[in-house]
Amino acid sequence: MTQAHAAREQTGAVTVPTLCRLCPAHCGVLATVEDGRITEVRGDPDNPLFQGYTCPKGRALPELHNSPLRLLASQKRQADGAFAPIGVDQAMDEIAARLRAIVAQYGPRSVAIYTGTSGQSYPGGANMAAALLQAIGSPMFFTPNPIDSPGKQIAASAHGNWLAGDLPFAGADTWLLVGMNPVISKANGVPFNNPAQRLKEEVARGMKLIVIDPRRTETAKRAAIHLQPRPGEDPTILAGLIHVIIAEGLVDREFIDGEVDGFDALAAQVADFTPEYVARRAEVPADQVTAAARLFATRRGGMANCGTGPNFSQHGNLTEYLALCLATICGRWPRAGDPVHRPNALLPAYTARAQASGPFQGWGYGTKLRVRDLTDAACGLPTAALADEILLEGDGQVRALICNGSNPMAAWPDQRRTQQAMEKLDLLVCLDVEMALTARLADYVIATKMTLETPGMTQRVEALKYYTIGIGYPKPYAQYSPRIVAPPPDSDLIEEWEFYNGVAKRMGLGLTMGIKYGFGRFDEAPPTIIDMAKSDNLTTEGLYEKICEKGRFTLDEVRRHPHGHIFEVNETVAPKDPDCRERLDVGNAHMMGELAQVRAFEFQTEHAxxxxxxxxxxxxxxxxxxxxxxxxxxxxxxxxxxxxxxxxxxxxxxxxxxxxxxxxxxxxxxxxxxxxxxxxxxxxxxxxxxxxxxxxxxxxxxxxxxxxxxxxxxxxxxxxxxxxxxxxxxxxxxxxxxxxxxxxx
CATH class of the missing domain: 2.40.40.20 (Barwin-like endoglucanases)
Incomplete structure (x- = not known):
């Protein structure tokens, strides 16, 4: 026992295991509670996956919970523009009445919800927000995904998914990271249970890391090859790597013949992306391009992951698609008999098969926005157009916006236009823990509980693998945490899902929350449907029970391991179904057309x-x-x-x-x-x-x-x-x- 720990024991402080929920990692931590207040958060050495790791953000949870800037009651804008406290029940009464009037006058589409990254901390919040919109009849549900890394889902729709999942980082002999710095960002690619340590271990074992990044990042410093290009040339470099691999016959011909369409179209389109051309355009050495291609193609294992930066820099869909193509032509997908990577724990068990789930329609369907000919897509409705949907007069104009754990004024592009849109709304409601930038423009700010005042679980982290490769827990790990502290005395706080359910009841609407699992038509568990009309007096704990009721392991089993647990799941990838005719596609016509545009672009003019x-x-x-x-x-x-x-x-x-x-x-x-x-x-x-x-x-x-x-x-x-x-x-x-x-x- 350390001196600090002994001192805490003497003062009556209690230290309990829980999980941080500030980012998708959901690290297992220890929280010290003294006199009903969180006083310290540190890594949990008894957590079997995180083993004592946490980051500065997680260690700041006590300051976040106890901040003098924290909202302890909801706020309503007054006639003079100032804010005054309002009881949350009264706020829901008034918000429901105003929403009902707006829908009656302008139609269901006039109401939109934007749920942000902090919403991931509360599994019921975003799902219940979507259920409220569905009950209203509005399709206008927006997330950060289309302004973060939308290329991941769009690329997957054009390429298809491999039903055995991805390859593990541990044990691979090479790995490619494009515009990613997981040592800092805790992003996909390197496992986020202490990514710096995981990377250090694998490099020490012999992994040859390849990094493409305009900056010599903390991750790039560990690379065997660091291509430091002119920004925006990620698709050029990836096409160059594919060119070398095809030209030198380094592809996995057996895998391509058995599982892949479009190879000839890809080969033709990358033919002009020679190392010399890539070197001239991206300003990297030609021999580095060749060396990186050979290294990736000839060493065992290894995949390619792309970060937010490449998605920000134009051609993000193409960049993500080429990364998938690179892995596919090298046969970098699990085969029958391999151990299953990322098996579920709190999610339903599934059969990992060594076969493709082919391409599917990823855009051009569903709701069509009124601006820029944009439609719904695999990444969600285009968030960057929501400000215009608010500003553009006429039928379908968004007049009410609920921001769920989000801050558009800080996060959206084109801030001037965003502020004009926020100020134009008939009704702006923010669910937040402080008067953040967007909240300062709101009509109502609903003060919500914070993470350690609510129960927590890791099911959402498991689900991330269905959205993109390279993310989620590498092992069948799960953790549940009860509430660690009560809300501050004399506070009037609500949980996000309770707010949406409360507003719906006041509007006379019944909510039905549906939770899907897996890769669309290959779901092996039917959706979980939660009818709130039949769930009176439901607690958050009860809601989580319903959300997890189809899990491989029950929530009760997970609760028996307060420090988290890696469960025994000894499964191997099943063989391909004999009737399966689906294949991965590396020659998607849209993506090949975009690659042709990249090749034809006068890049010299771009920098002149x-x-x-x-x-x-x-x-x-x-x-x-x-x-x-x-x-x-x-x-x-x-x-x-x-x-x-x-x-x-x-x-x-x-x-x-x-x-x-x-x-x-x-x-x-x-x-x-x-x-x-x-x-x-x-x-x-x-x-x-x-x-x-x-x-x-x-x-x-x-x-x-x-x-x-x-x-x-x-x-x-x-x-x-x-x-x-x-x-x-x-x-x-x-x-x-x-x-x-x-x-x-």
């Missing part, structure tokens, strides 16, 4: 405009998850920098006559923002980077030293956007950098 000589790319921080945690008092996470600096190579600083700490103006063809420069030798020359989800309202730029600047301001939503997901160019933005800042220029 000296008025905008720098390329601004996205970057993740180890201390923040989007906008959460930035305003904690005591500099718990900001470490003295409440702003998001502009990272720039020291030589670029010198050329501009700048020094660390200087104020600068960053100008794109669309808008301008202030920042403070910071030297970073890991940056490629003429490439700069900033963190997203900072800044104040549009009129608050002069306060950038205290809240940073919104990078989304530099991006127009209606130009240079993807025709399927609607995501505009949010990285690889042409900008200029100049000394000083004046709001009036």
């Amino acid at each position: 405009d000296q008025a905008y000589p720098f390329r601004l790319i996205s970057r993740r921080s180890n201390n923040f998850l989007n906008s959460a945690g930035r305003r904690l008092p005591g500099e718990k996470l900001t470490r003295g920098k409440a702003y998001n600096p502009l990272f720039m190579h020291p030589q670029d600083l010198t050329e501009l006559g700048l020094q660390a700490g200087d104020t600068v103006t960053i100008t794109s063809r669309h808008d301008r923002i202030p920042s403070i420069v910071e030297p970073d030798e890991t940056m490629r020359r003429k490439v700069i980077a900033m963190y997203h989800c900072f800044g104040g309202l549009v009129e608050e730029d002069d306060g950038f030293e205290t809240h940073g600047s919104n990078v989304g301001r530099l991006t127009p939503a209606d130009r240079q956007y993807d025709a399927i997901s609607g995501i505009p160019r949010m990285s690889n933005i042409a900008v200029s950098v100049s000394r000083g800042w004046s709001k009036d220029v």
Whole structure:
């Protein structure tokens, strides 16, 4: 027992196992409770998967729970624009009445919901929000996915899925990461139970890591080959790797013949992407391109994963598709007899088969938006167009928006347009734990409970593998946590799902929540349907019981292991069904057409405009998850920098006559923002980077030293956007950098 632990015991503090839910990892942690307050969170050494690991964000849970900025009661905007407390029951009465009136006058489509990344902490919240919209009859349900990594689902629809899942990171002899830094972001690819340690172990064992990134990231420093290209050239490089592998006969011909369509179309389309062409265009050595291709194709195991940056930089769908094609032509999918990777625990058991679930319609169906000819897609409705759906007058205009654990003013592109949209709404409701940027514009802010005041479980993490390869628990792991603390005294808080159910009852609507499992038509468990009309007096604990009722292991079995548990599941991949005729497709016509456009693009012209000589790319921080945690008092996470600096190579600083700490103006063809420069030798020359989800309202730029600047301001939503997901160019933005800042220029 450590001295600190002994001191806690003497004061009557209690330390209990639980799980952090700030990001998709859901790390197992220990929480210390003293006098009804969370006083410390640290890694749980008895957790069999995380083994004591947690990150700075998780360790800041006590400060988040106890923050003086936390909302302890819901708020209503008054006639003078100020906010005043309102009881949550009264707020639901008023919101339900206003929604009922809006629907009666303008129709069901006038109501929309946007649920954010923080909604993943509460499994019932987003599902119940969708159920409310369904009961109203509105299709306008939006998520962060179409402005984050929409290419993953779109690429999967064009390529198809492999029903045995992906290959494990542990034990692979090579791995390719494109625009990813999982050491910091905890993203897919490297397992997120301590990704830095997992990566260190595998490299020490002999894994040869390949990284494509304009910055020498913490992950790239561990790579055997680091291609440090000009930003935006990810599809060019991947096409070049495929070219070399095909030209040198390094493909898995048996797998291609048995399971793959479109190989000849792919080979023809990458024929011009020679190492020399790729080198000239992406500004990387040709021999590095060849070496990376040979390394990936000739070593055992290994897959390719892409990050948020490539999805931000245009051609994200194509980049993700080519990564799948690269794995497929090398036969990088589990075969019959291999151990099942990522078997379910709290989700229903499934049969992992060594066969394809072929391509399916991934766009051009369902709800059609009124702008930019956008439709529903595999990634969801195009979120970048929601501001325009609010601003555009006429039939179908969105007039009421509920933001579920989300902050559009910080996260959406084109911040000026976003603020205009938020201010135009007839009704804006935010469910949040503080007066975040969007909440400041709301009519009602519903104060919600925080994670450790609610039960938690890991089922949602298991489900991530159905959305993209390379993410989720690598083993049949599960954990459940009861509520650790009660809400603060005299608070009036509600859980998200209870809010939606309460509003529905007041509107005279019955909610039915449906939960699907697996890859669409290959679901082996029927959906779970929860009829709220038959579930009076349902608690969150009871809701989770219903959500998990078809699980391989019951919630009771998981509860017996408060530190989490890796269950015994000794399954191997089943053989292909003899009647299966489905195949993976590496020659999808749409993707091949887009690759032809990439090849025909005059890339020299793209970089010829000296008025905008720098390329601004996205970057993740180890201390923040989007906008959460930035305003904690005591500099718990900001470490003295409440702003998001502009990272720039020291030589670029010198050329501009700048020094660390200087104020600068960053100008794109669309808008301008202030920042403070910071030297970073890991940056490629003429490439700069900033963190997203900072800044104040549009009129608050002069306060950038205290809240940073919104990078989304530099991006127009209606130009240079993807025709399927609607995501505009949010990285690889042409900008200029100049000394000083004046709001009036």
